[in-house]
Amino acid sequence: xxxxxxxxxxxRQRARTLILISAITFSYTLLLVAMGLGDDSHQQMLDAGxxxxxxxxxxxxxxxxxxxxxxxxxxxxxxxxxxxxxVEGVAVANPRIxxxxxxxxxxxxxxxxxxxxxxxxxARLADPHEHLTEGERLDETxxxxxxxxxxxxxxxxxxxxxxxVVLTASRPDGELTxxxxxxxxxxxxxxxxxxxxxxxxxxDAARGMLESPEIVTxxxxxxxxxxxxxxxxxxxxxxxxxxxxxxxxTWREALPExxxxxxxxxxxxxxxxxxxxxxxxxxxxxxxxxxxTERIREFGxxxxxxxxxxxxxxxxxxxxxxxxxxxxxVGLALGLLAHTVISSYGIPVATWGVSEMELAGLDISDMVIxxxxxxxxxxxxxxxxxxxxxxxxxxxxxxxARLLPAEAMRFYE
Amino acid sequence: xxxxxxxxxxNLARHRWRSLLTLAGIAAAVGLMIWTLAFVDGWLALMxxxxxxxxxxQLQIHTPEYVDQPRVFHTFxxxxxxxxxxxxxxxxxxxxxxxxxxxxxxxxxxxxxGRILGVDPGLEGEATxxxxxxxxxxxxxxxxxxxxxxxxxxxxxxxxxxxxxGTGDELVVFLEAADGSLGNDLLEVVGILSTGNAAVDRGTAxxxxxxxxxxxxxxxxxxxxVLRTADPEAAPTVASGLDGGVPDGxxxxxxxxxxxxxxxxxTVSSNSYLFMYLILYLVAAVGILNTQRMSAQExxxxxxxxxxxxxxxxxxxxxxxxxxxVLGFGGALVGGVIGTGIAWRHATAGLDLAAFTxxxxxTYMGVMFEGRILAEMSVQAVVQPMVVMLVxxxxxxxxxxxxxxxxxxxxxxAGRT
Numbered sequence: 001x002x003x004x005x006x007x008x009x010x011x012r013q014r015a016r017t018l019i020l021i022s023a024i025t026f027s028y029t030l031l032l033v034a035m036g037l038g039d040d041s042h043q044q045m046l047d048a049g050x051x052x053x054x055x056x057x058x059x060x061x062x063x064x065x066x067x068x069x070x071x072x073x074x075x076x077x078x079x080x081x082x083x084x085x086x087v088e089g090v091a092v093a094n095p096r097i098x099x100x101x102x103x104x105x106x107x108x109x110x111x112x113x114x115x116x117x118x119x120x121x122x123a124r125l126a127d128p129h130e131h132l133t134e135g136e137r138l139d140e141t142x143x144x145x146x147x148x149x150x151x152x153x154x155x156x157x158x159x160x161x162x163x164x165v166v167l168t169a170s171r172p173d174g175e176l177t178x179x180x181x182x183x184x185x186x187x188x189x190x191x192x193x194x195x196x197x198x199x200x201x202x203x204d205a206a207r208g209m210l211e212s213p214e215i216v217t218x219x220x221x222x223x224x225x226x227x228x229x230x231x232x233x234x235x236x237x238x239x240x241x242x243x244x245x246x247x248x249x250t251w252r253e254a255l256p257e258x259x260x261x262x263x264x265x266x267x268x269x270x271x272x273x274x275x276x277x278x279x280x281x282x283x284x285x286x287x288x289x290x291x292x293t294e295r296i297r298e299f300g301x302x303x304x305x306x307x308x309x310x311x312x313x314x315x316x317x318x319x320x321x322x323x324x325x326x327x328x329x330v331g332l333a334l335g336l337l338a339h340t341v342i343s344s345y346g347i348p349v350a351t352w353g354v355s356e357m358e359l360a361g362l363d364i365s366d367m368v369i370x371x372x373x374x375x376x377x378x379x380x381x382x383x384x385x386x387x388x389x390x391x392x393x394x395x396x397x398x399x400x401a402r403l404l405p406a407e408a409m410r411f412y413e
Numbered sequence: 414x415x416x417x418x419x420x421x422x423x424n425l426a427r428h429r430w431r432s433l434l435t436l437a438g439i440a441a442a443v444g445l446m447i448w449t450l451a452f453v454d455g456w457l458a459l460m461x462x463x464x465x466x467x468x469x470x471q472l473q474i475h476t477p478e479y480v481d482q483p484r485v486f487h488t489f490x491x492x493x494x495x496x497x498x499x500x501x502x503x504x505x506x507x508x509x510x511x512x513x514x515x516x517x518x519x520x521x522x523x524x525x526x527g528r529i530l531g532v533d534p535g536l537e538g539e540a541t542x543x544x545x546x547x548x549x550x551x552x553x554x555x556x557x558x559x560x561x562x563x564x565x566x567x568x569x570x571x572x573x574x575x576x577x578x579g580t581g582d583e584l585v586v587f588l589e590a591a592d593g594s595l596g597n598d599l600l601e602v603v604g605i606l607s608t609g610n611a612a613v614d615r616g617t618a619x620x621x622x623x624x625x626x627x628x629x630x631x632x633x634x635x636x637x638x639v640l641r642t643a644d645p646e647a648a649p650t651v652a653s654g655l656d657g658g659v660p661d662g663x664x665x666x667x668x669x670x671x672x673x674x675x676x677x678x679x680t681v682s683s684n685s686y687l688f689m690y691l692i693l694y695l696v697a698a699v700g701i702l703n704t705q706r707m708s709a710q711e712x713x714x715x716x717x718x719x720x721x722x723x724x725x726x727x728x729x730x731x732x733x734x735x736x737x738x739v740l741g742f743g744g745a746l747v748g749g750v751i752g753t754g755i756a757w758r759h760a761t762a763g764l765d766l767a768a769f770t771x772x773x774x775x776t777y778m779g780v781m782f783e784g785r786i787l788a789e790m791s792v793q794a795v796v797q798p799m800v801v802m803l804v805x806x807x808x809x810x811x812x813x814x815x816x817x818x819x820x821x822x823x824x825x826x827a828g829r830t
Contacts, residue, residue: 015706016703016706016707019699019702019703019706020703022699023696023699023700023703026695026696026699027696030692066574066575067523067574067575067576067577068525068575069522069523069525069575069576069577070523070524071522071523072523100517100524100525100526101517101526102516102517102526102587102589104589108484108485108589109515109588109589109595110515111515111516111517111526111527112526113526155482156482156484168517168587169524170519170523170524174520174521174522174523176524176587256772256773256775257772257774257775257776258775259770259772259775260766260770260772260773260774260775261775261776261777263769263770263771263772264766264769264770264775264782266769267768267769267770268769271445272445272689272692272693275441275442275445275693276692276693276696278438278441279438279441279442279693279696279697279700280696280700282434282435282437282438282441282700283434283435283438283696283699283700283703283704285434286431286434286435286438286700286703286704286707287703287704287707289430289431289434290431290704290707290708290711293711294707294711352681353677353680353681354674354677354678354681355674355677356674356677357674357678357777357778358611358674358776358777358778358779359775359776359777359778360775360776360777361611361615361776
């Protein structure tokens with residue numbers, strides 16, 4: 001009965017109710033859209049970060065990730081790969097050799113990072129060959145010691161596919177070493193870091209140059225769907241047994257700056273949303289305060305007819321609750337609609353005039369933001385909005401409950 | 414007008430709770446807006462400062478070939494005439510020569526790819542604030558260390574960590590010289606830099622320009638001249654002013670061109686507050702509108718009587734609009750005080766990012782945001798949100814006032830509406 005009464009009361013003041021509904025709906029829809037956009041862009045950043053870092057969980061020689069030092073390699077690399085592959089939750093244990101190097105031709109020299117990969121395994125995370133614009137894949141070329149370079153180096157080094165490039169790097173023991181490589185192809189990723197700063201080669205070629213047959217700099221773990229990186233990292237720390245000290249990092253630990261940015265970005269969103277709902281809450285509180293004063297005789301009558309004062313307060317709260325539920329239902333529908341539209345079309349960040357961003361040392365270019373729903377987050381937000389809006393009518397409800405029937409009925413406008 | 418204000422204030426006071434709640438809503442919106450403007454200003458200033466002030470400078474001069482393709486042999490030799498023209502240009506406060514090289518820096522354990530800047534220690538300190546970023550040791554000496562001693566180098570913090578060296582340690586540099594040979598030499602770390610500019614901190618080594626020239630087989634040449642202007646915003650104007658005075662078609666580029674990505678982000682970010690206005694103030698406006706509408710409706714008999722005793726509809730309209738304005742003004746004032754208070758606190762003591770993330774900070778657009786971010790107070794940041802709120806309040810009061818002023822007195826008084 002309370003709800004029916006509440007519903008009827010609300011529509012007796014149509015304009016007022018509609019204004020309130022539109023305010024709550026607007027704020028709530030905005031919150032949902034902002035969360036959708038934020039979570040999607042953050043996810044894209046994280047994906048880029050995880051790809052750049054090399055996996056969801058990373059295994060290195062202790063101290064490597066902070067220093068990226070060429071001498072901090074896992075000597076017993078193949079054994080680590082073997083042990084890691086057997087851990088539950090690990091889909092792929094992907095070995096890489098990474099070392100700073102100087103690429104030289106007769107035309108010039110360029111400093112870059114040499115990354116030696118297993119092309120088949122690498123494709124499970126992010127295949128660099130996706131960006132291949134010219135030449136052949138590392139696993140298809142006939143060339144000895146093949147190397148893939150970014151298109152940004154074509155002019156600087158005056159090279160073509162098939163040309164020779166000399167790479168200079170430190171061996172793990174600190175001695176400088178040089179290797180003769182041949183350009184298998186060029187990569188055009190649109191990212192300066194890859195197009196100008198990286199050379200990909202095969203593990204065999206790199207091991208040959210560094211004269212260390214079993215070394216690995218990094219083992220990047222790709223997880224089985226649904227596996228949690230924290231648990232897998234724990235398991236790896238327990239299981240891995242080799243004679244040298246290792247570090248096992250989750251992407252959260254490996255990308256502290258990116259996680260920091262995302263958490264800060266989220267925090268600001270919540271601050272703004274909180275203030276926005278404070279403003280909305282004041283407006284709701286106000287409206288119900290007026291509504292109670294206005295209907296003081298009605299309440300007095302109901303009270304005299306036997307509706308106990310507690311029930312009167314409950315009636316006011318029921319009205320807010322109905323109002324809130326209607327608003328949230330409309331808001332949710334609009335939010336989902338916006339989510340669908342944004343997801344299917346996408347918002348290119350370039351339309352805001354931003355073509356390239358740098359975040360945590362990682363270039364992100366031509367990002368197209370779509371929308372992503374994290375059901376738990378949406379649920380929590382919805383409950384928070386509900387509590388705020390219904391809560392803001394408590395004051396008015398208490399007032400209604402405290403009315404004395406005789407006095408209330410005596411009240412003249 | 415005096416009567417209208419008196420009436421308005423009296424009406425508001427009669428419904429103390431209602432007025433206070435509306436006022437609080439307005440105040441919250443204005444307060445947050447003031448804080449937002451101050452914080453965004455501080456944020457953007459930090460970005461410009463860290464990005465341009467530490468390393469890029471406000472303007473740079475290169476050969477067109479170097480702009481096209483930064484190679485070690487695309488150099489020029491500035492003469493006295495050029496220096497005079499550059500230093501005398503209006504808006505230019507300092508100018509410094511640089512040699513810019515890439516190479517491997519390392520020791521017997523490890524090596525890293527690094528960017529090597531050969532600078533004139535004194536002039537560099539005038540053109541940029543890099544010396545302020547010293548976290549350990551000292552800046553390069555004015556004169557290069559005597560041969561055959563190791564040459565002095567100041568390393569970015571990140572590079573030092575990666576190489577696992579500190580002041581006093583020795584390093585070897587290995588790079589491509591202008592004549593195509595491979596230059597190498599022994600270095601001694603004399604200082605470590607923590608500037609907040611990621612490019613400097615992560616991968617730059619500063620050498621005395623004469624040392625850098627020696628290693629790279631350059632003779633009195635430079636790759637770039639870096640300039641400091643009084644006002645970073647004025648850099649493009651200074652650049653076009655300089656264009657004529659610089660010989661040989663040298664390219665003069667402001668930081669907005671040198672760091673296009675940063676410039677884009679700054680433009681977008683500095684306009685982002687418009688969204689905030691739109692959203693927060695729209696919600697606040699709905700609150701005002703609703704309250705004023707209800708309050709006018711409630712008092713329609715009173716209005717009817719007023720009109721019956723001769724108050725012109727225009728006058729009644731005025732009373733109601735003034736009432737909304739008083740409410741808006743009060744809210745703006747309270748919000749102004751609160752917002753300014755919080756913004757002031759964050760402008761002096763700073764806002765600790767650790768409150769938002771246990772990671773302590775992040776880098777964005779090559780700038781490290783760590784620890785405390787200082788907001789920047791300005792008259793505009795305080796006044797603008799208050800003035801805009803007054804306009805918003807005025808607009809949202811128009812409709813209820815208009816409806817009230819069109820009452821038909823007789824049926825209204827009789828309660829037949």
